[in-house]
Amino acid sequence: MDWPSFFQSLANGILIAGLYAAVTLGLTLVLGVMGIVNFAHGELVMLGAYSTFWLFSLLGIDPMLSIAMSGLILFLIGLPIYRFTIRPILKDPPLNQLLLTLGISIFLQNLAMILWKTDSRSVITSYSGMSLHLGVVHIGLTRLITFLIALILTASLVSFLYKARPGKAMRAVSENNTASWLIGINVQKTYLLAFGVASGLAGAAGALVSMIMYTFPMVGFKLSLKAFCILILGGLGNIPGALFGSLILGLTESFVGTYVPEGSGWAEGISFILIMIVLIIKPTGLAGTRRE
Amino acid sequence: MSRSFSWKTGILLVAVAIFLILYPKLVDSYFLHLTVATFLAMIMASSWDILARTGQVSVGQAGLFGIGAYTAALLYQRLHLPPVLGMLAGATLAMIVAIFLGYLTLRLRGIYFAITTIAFAEALSVIWLMTPGVTGGAMGVSTPPLFNGNREHAYYLILIVLALVIFVVWLIESSRLNFAFTAIRENEEVANVMGINPTRYKVLAFMISAFFTGFAGGFYSHYNTYIIPYEVFGLGISIACLVMPIFGGLYTIAGPIIGTILIKAIEEYLRVTFSYGHQIAYGLILVVVVLFMPEGLLGLWKRRILPFFSGFRQ
Amino acid sequence: MVFGNDGNIRTLLVIEREHQPTMENIFLLQARELIKHFGGLAAVQNVSFEIRRGEIVSLIGPNGAGKTTIFNLISGVHGPDSGEILLDNENLVGRRPFEVCQKGIGRTFQIMQPFPHMTVLENVMTSGLFGRVPKISMRQAEEETMELCQLVGLGDKQKAFPRNLTVADQKRIEIARALAVKPKLLLLDEVMSGLTPTETGEAIRLVRRLREDGTTIFLIEHVMKVVMGISDRVIVLHHGEKIAEGTCAEVANDPKVIEAYLGEHIEELEEASC
Numbered sequence: 056m057d058w059p060s061f062f063q064s065l066a067n068g069i070l071i072a073g074l075y076a077a078v079t080l081g082l083t084l085v086l087g088v089m090g091i092v093n094f095a096h097g098e099l100v101m102l103g104a105y106s107t108f109w110l111f112s113l114l115g116i117d118p119m120l121s122i123a124m125s126g127l128i129l130f131l132i133g134l135p136i137y138r139f140t141i142r143p144i145l146k147d148p149p150l151n152q153l154l155l156t157l158g159i160s161i162f163l164q165n166l167a168m169i170l171w172k173t174d175s176r177s178v179i180t181s182y183s184g185m186s187l188h189l190g191v192v193h194i195g196l197t198r199l200i201t202f203l204i205a206l207i208l209t210a211s212l213v214s215f216l217y218k219a220r221p222g223k224a225m226r227a228v229s230e231n232n233t234a235s236w237l238i239g240i241n242v243q244k245t246y247l248l249a250f251g252v253a254s255g256l257a258g259a260a261g262a263l264v265s266m267i268m269y270t271f272p273m274v275g276f277k278l279s280l281k282a283f284c285i286l287i288l289g290g291l292g293n294i295p296g297a298l299f300g301s302l303i304l305g306l307t308e309s310f311v312g313t314y315v316p317e318g319s320g321w322a323e324g325i326s327f328i329l330i331m332i333v334l335i336i337k338p339t340g341l342a343g344t345r346r347e
Numbered sequence: 348m349s350r351s352f353s354w355k356t357g358i359l360l361v362a363v364a365i366f367l368i369l370y371p372k373l374v375d376s377y378f379l380h381l382t383v384a385t386f387l388a389m390i391m392a393s394s395w396d397i398l399a400r401t402g403q404v405s406v407g408q409a410g411l412f413g414i415g416a417y418t419a420a421l422l423y424q425r426l427h428l429p430p431v432l433g434m435l436a437g438a439t440l441a442m443i444v445a446i447f448l449g450y451l452t453l454r455l456r457g458i459y460f461a462i463t464t465i466a467f468a469e470a471l472s473v474i475w476l477m478t479p480g481v482t483g484g485a486m487g488v489s490t491p492p493l494f495n496g497n498r499e500h501a502y503y504l505i506l507i508v509l510a511l512v513i514f515v516v517w518l519i520e521s522s523r524l525n526f527a528f529t530a531i532r533e534n535e536e537v538a539n540v541m542g543i544n545p546t547r548y549k550v551l552a553f554m555i556s557a558f559f560t561g562f563a564g565g566f567y568s569h570y571n572t573y574i575i576p577y578e579v580f581g582l583g584i585s586i587a588c589l590v591m592p593i594f595g596g597l598y599t600i601a602g603p604i605i606g607t608i609l610i611k612a613i614e615e616y617l618r619v620t621f622s623y624g625h626q627i628a629y630g631l632i633l634v635v636v637v638l639f640m641p642e643g644l645l646g647l648w649k650r651r652i653l654p655f656f657s658g659f660r661q
Numbered sequence: 662m663v664f665g666n667d668g669n670i671r672t673l674l675v676i677e678r679e680h681q682p683t684m685e686n687i688f689l690l691q692a693r694e695l696i697k698h699f700g701g702l703a704a705v706q707n708v709s710f711e712i713r714r715g716e717i718v719s720l721i722g723p724n725g726a727g728k729t730t731i732f733n734l735i736s737g738v739h740g741p742d743s744g745e746i747l748l749d750n751e752n753l754v755g756r757r758p759f760e761v762c763q764k765g766i767g768r769t770f771q772i773m774q775p776f777p778h779m780t781v782l783e784n785v786m787t788s789g790l791f792g793r794v795p796k797i798s799m800r801q802a803e804e805e806t807m808e809l810c811q812l813v814g815l816g817d818k819q820k821a822f823p824r825n826l827t828v829a830d831q832k833r834i835e836i837a838r839a840l841a842v843k844p845k846l847l848l849l850d851e852v853m854s855g856l857t858p859t860e861t862g863e864a865i866r867l868v869r870r871l872r873e874d875g876t877t878i879f880l881i882e883h884v885m886k887v888v889m890g891i892s893d894r895v896i897v898l899h900h901g902e903k904i905a906e907g908t909c910a911e912v913a914n915d916p917k918v919i920e921a922y923l924g925e926h927i928e929e930l931e932e933a934s935c
Contacts, residue, residue, distance in 0.1 A: 092458050140634060140638065143638055144637065144638070147637075148457075149456075149457050149458050150404055150457045150458070151637050151641065153404070153457065153458050153461055154404075154589075154593065154633055154636075154637050155633065155634055155637040155638070157406065157586075157633060158629075158630045158631070158632070158633025158634040158636075158637065159630065159634060160630070161586055161626060161627070161629050161630030161633065162627055162630025162631055162633075162634065163630070164626075164630070165623075165624040165625070165626045165627035165629075165630060166624065166627055167624075168621075168623040168624035168627075169621050169623065169624035169627065172623070173623055276582060280465065280466065280469060283462050283466075284466075287459075287462075317477060320473070320476065320477045321473070321477055323473050324469070324470050324473030324474065324477075326466075327466035327467070327469045327470035327473065328466075328470055330462060330463060330466040331451075331463055331466050331467065331470065334452075334455055334459055334462070334463050335451045335452070335463075338454040338455050338456070338459060339459075522799075523790045523791070523799060526779075526783065526786065526787045526790055526791070527787075527790075527791065529776065529778065529779060529787075530776055530779075530787050533776040533777060533778060533779075534774055534776060536738065536758075537770065537774050537776075538787070539738075539757065539758040539759050539762075540736055540737075540738065540758045540759070540761075540762055540768060541759070541762060541787060541788045541791060541792055541838060541842070542759050542762040542763050542788065542791035542792030542793070542842055543759055543787070543791045544757075544759045545759075
């Protein structure tokens with residue numbers, strides 16, 4: 056048993072799981088609070104990645120710093136998207152919501168293609184190639200930082216939901232929005248804020264993505280599918296489930312990448328295969344639906 | 348509720364038929380090509396609509412399209428199977444795959460079904476890329492020009508298949524299948540309690556839809572002479588399949604047809620302007636349709652425009 | 662069997678079945694020791710009952726007693742955790758809802774669920790086209806549906822869409838849909854609630870006519886006057902268990918029933934006459 060490879064795969068899996076969790080946080084928040092599966096979430100991440108890239112290329116701002124800026128930019132973009140496209144369809148059948156968010160997704164993908172062409176961009180900093188050595192395991196510096204920031208984002212979101220008033224309002228609304236409205240919570244504003252925060256999280260995740268992966272118009276689509284896989288694995292609309300699902304996906308991809316011949320190519324397909332297997336066995340996802 | 352033909356409809360159909368038969372003589376090569384592409388899209392749009400009638404909203408038709416495309420292309424490459432037979436083989440294989448997929452996804456509601464179909468198409472794409480020995484991988488597969496480049500013959504072939512698809516939809520609409528499909532779509536549980544076997548009809552719709560989508564893929568591979576996984580299994584195909592019928596008006600015969608014509612026109616205009624990203628129109632149209640005209644163009648016509656002409660009848 | 666255009670209801674509702682039961686059983690429906698849990702909750706606990714051919718039996722009980730669950734078990738929407746359900750000696754457990762329907766059970770839903778994008782006529786035709794064994798032609802289904810709509814009082818509303826109709830009319834659609842399968846057993850789930858006194862009277866007359874023409878009827882009801890007025894027998898459910906069964910008089914005076922309904926319908930129990 057080649058322990059060094061095993062531990063390396065384990066480490067890589069955990070690290071990438073952090074990124075996936077960061078990507079899925081916003082999707083989980085929107086699903087949990089307003090019950091909508093936002094098919095365009097991946098594109099918001101993509102926009103965050105591009106925003107970090109351009110801030111870096113044009114203004115020389117280090118990606119670490121621009122995480123917050125990309126987050127803010129996407130927060131601001133998310134607000135009008137909610138107001139003008141999501142709010143009107145809150146009560147619509149889920150299929151309408153699917154088609155609408157799918158439309159936004161396609162629109163943004165193609166907008167990115169038109170504005171920035173289809174070339175893949177990379178964010179290369181002075182420290183991009185560095186790695187730490189923990190015993191036999193190499194840990195890329197950017198990956199480690201990304202993982203840590205993902206943890207920070209998750210912790211921040213959780214603390215926001217439990218300690219801050221708007222956050223508590225979101226939790227109340229996700230449980231029962233009639234009761235929440237009755238006790239004086241402004242449900243519409245809560246929804247608006249939740250979507251904004253989710254977009255901001257997407258933007259921040261996008262900054263992380265730009266550091267680890269290539270940035271190109273379709274990167275959002277690829278990440279969306281992974282995020283759906285995580286939702287289905289971990290339970291829809293709850294954060295511990297998202298973390299759990301991210302871990303499963305990250306580890307599976309990593310181990311397949313190491314141990315299966317030509318695994319790095321096949322690893323790309325893991326999320327699809329997991330989606331199909333899980334849904335076919337249990338049509339409501341592994342942990343069932345939290346809200347119907 | 349039996350559908351019967353009036354004299355007027357009959358004469359109109361004959362006129363349209365004559366026009367379509369003479370069409371290749373009337374237009375230049377560029378427009379003929381455009382028409383072939385449009386007819387191909389109509390087949391895919393109508394096929395998607397057939398499936399949607401049972402409430403199964405697929406965002407992964409590209410999976411079936413790609414299976415059809417590669418079956419035809421690879422069978423030609425390996426066995427020199429004549430193109431039309433290859434297309435039929437592709438259609439049949441796509442149909443068989445759909446039977447399996449249909450049974451496996453029976454219990455999936457709306458969004459989960461959609462996500463599974465996306466995963467299906469993407470999974471096929473990965474499999475194709477990872478098995479270059481069998482499938483040609485990222486390099487793709489080429490075939491010689493269809494009918495030695497005779498676009499007229501290609502036109503007539505696709506016209507026949509399109510006519511067949513429209514006929515099939517008409518058959519569905521005038522038979523009890525229409526009741527079954529609509530009932531399942533509107534309330535599957537109640538339909539079940541009323542004696543409708545959802546499995547049978549959902550899988551049937553999937554099979555019919557897959558057959559024609561697979562055929563379209565097969566036709567595309569020969570007509571285009573070159574296919575790669577990224578394209579034929581790509582999201583773009585899946586989106587195109589659904590935007591056209593949704594834009595035109597779902598669950599109708601004319602809706603997918605009209606939607607396709609308009610979208611193809613818009614697309615052709617945009618394609619000249621932008622080399623990539625012309626599908627931006629698709630996204631915009633989807634958003635606009637859901638927000639402002641959920642019944643598509645036909646719905647808009649019936650509800651807003653027609654009443655002006657007929658004095659607000661019920 | 663003749664389906665006449667003579668307007669005679671008896672001819673209309675003669676039951677046409679592919680095979681006749683070999684032994685004429687007086688019990689049309691037999692339920693034995695049905696148990697059903699949802700999550701940790703016991704919705705139905707060890708319920709047994711029988712329904713004779715031609716009876717009108719009511720199923721009553723406070724809210725949440727498990728009545729609709731029983732209907733769901735009979736019609737195949739859910740499978741019982743254990744227990745048997747026999748229709749004409751044929752086992753229904755494990756059959757899917759459409760099979761149960763084709764065996765001869767028609768049901769309505771408590772929350773009315775007509776198909777929104779179909780007209781009244783189309784709604785009812787759907788049942789006729791698929792619930793009947795052997796299958797009938799489209800033309801026959803259309804004719805039968807038109808007659809059924811007349812029967813239930815929707816004659817002039819056949820081309821209307823359900824969303825434009827009153828509550829009472831939507832209930833009529835539900836009943837007509839259930840009747841279109843020519844059921845041996847008709848399950849009516851709270852069809853009387855929300856009706857005016859006139860409409861209730863019409864509904865009662867309709868139920869009696871259906872029974873006269875050979876349909877066995879099992880109904881869930883809250884409106885005690887109706888229950889006591891038309892039922893041959895009453896079954897009382899409480900917390901998923903059968904606590905009483907018998908004629909209206911027996912049930913109305915049963916202390917267990919009175920206790921279960923304490924504060925709810927006790928005035929109605931006292932008022933109702935059998």
